[in-house]
Amino acid sequence: GQQLNQSPQSMFIQEGEDVSMNCTSSSIFNTWLWYKQEPGEGPVLLIALYKAGELTSNGRLTAQFGITRKDSFLNISASIPSDVGIYFCAGQLEGGSEKLVFGKGTKLTVNP
Amino acid sequence: DTAVSQTPKYLVTQMGNDKSIKCEQNLGHDTMYWYKQDSKKFLKIMFSYNNKELIINETVPNRFSPKSPDKAHLNLHINSLELGDSAVYFCASSLWNSGITDTQYFGPGTRLTVL
Numbered sequence: 001g002q003q004l005n006q007s008p009q010s011m012f013i014q015e016g017e018d019v020s021m022n023c024t025s026s027s028i029f030n031t032w033l034w035y036k037q038e039p040g041e042g043p044v045l046l047i048a049l050y051k052a053g054e055l056t057s058n059g060r061l062t063a064q065f066g067i068t069r070k071d072s073f074l075n076i077s078a079s080i081p082s083d084v085g086i087y088f089c090a091g092q093l094e095g096g097s098e099k100l101v102f103g104k105g106t107k108l109t110v111n112p
Numbered sequence: 113d114t115a116v117s118q119t120p121k122y123l124v125t126q127m128g129n130d131k132s133i134k135c136e137q138n139l140g141h142d143t144m145y146w147y148k149q150d151s152k153k154f155l156k157i158m159f160s161y162n163n164k165e166l167i168i169n170e171t172v173p174n175r176f177s178p179k180s181p182d183k184a185h186l187n188l189h190i191n192s193l194e195l196g197d198s199a200v201y202f203c204a205s206s207l208w209n210s211g212i213t214d215t216q217y218f219g220p221g222t223r224l225t226v227l
Contacts, residue, residue: 033215042116042202042218043155086153090216099168100216102155 006089006103013079014111021106022073023089031092032065032072033100038085046087047074069094079110115139116219118203124225125193132189133222135203143167144186145204145216146178155202161186162208190224198226 006023013019023032031050035043047058049065049072056063063074072089089103116137125131137144145168146158160168161180175191186203203219 035218037153040221042204042220045215045217048215088155090155099157099160099170105153107153 004089004091004101004103006106008106009104010107010109012109012111015080017079019076019079019083019108020073021087021089022071023091023103024071025091026070028069028094029072029091030069030094032063033090034061034063034072034074035088035090036085037088037105043088076108079108081110081112083110084108116203116205116217118201118219118222120222121220122223122225124227126227127193127195129193130189130191131193131224132187133201133203133224135186135188135219137184137203137205137217137219139205139217141205141207141217142183143206143208144180144183145206146186146188147202147204147218149200149202149221151199159186159188193224193226195226198224200224 004023004025033048034046036046037043046061047056047063052065052069053067054065060077065072086105086107088105090100092100119134143162145160147155148158149155157170158172159178163183164180177189180186200221200223202221204216206216
């Protein structure tokens with residue numbers, strides 16, 4: 001359906017480790033977005049993907065729009081304590097619906 | 113300067129009251145949204161306006177009434193507040209591009225607590 005399956009739900013890692021999270025769906029998406037939300041704040045856009053196969057980096061973050069258009073991943077390299085937060089994937093479904101569908105988030109904890 | 117701003121940031125009120133949350137964006141966007149984030153952090157779209165016209169209206173109780181006086185403002189009025197309305201409400205905005213949503217920018221949220 002229109003649900004996005006985001007995994008893992010939470011991650012506890014040591015500073016310096018790399019992180020990988022992903023979102024999958026049975027539906028096809030036109031756009032994939034990755035957001036980070038810190039406590040008490042609104043989601044902040046990290047990376048936007050608009051084409052199947054697109055691989056985009058933003059500093060230590062890299063995200064890809066899956067070739068099948070049904071999935072996307074986000075990698076964070078060499079994590080630091082300020083990477084803590086909840087990471088959300090969001091996508092716009094093919095078919096012209098204007099709304100974004102959000103994943104349930106991946107809560108990242110980085111131990112110094 | 114704040115791109116998407118919301119007021120108030122915190123709202124504590126009694127069940128049965130009526131309250132409003134305001135949102136303003138200075139990004140020049142023409143589309144604005146209201147989301148509800150529950151205690152499990154799940155973000156769900158409620159409404160969207162494009163150039164003051166309602167374009168998305170999810171299954172939301174009619175106690176919730178959005179109003180867009182101009183394309184830079186989208187307010188949310190809630191009548192007869194219930195305990196289950198307690199959540200964080202986020203406003204967002206984006207550019208409209210022939211039905212394809214562009215990147216949405218979020219406000220800081222309004223934490224509503226209904227007692």
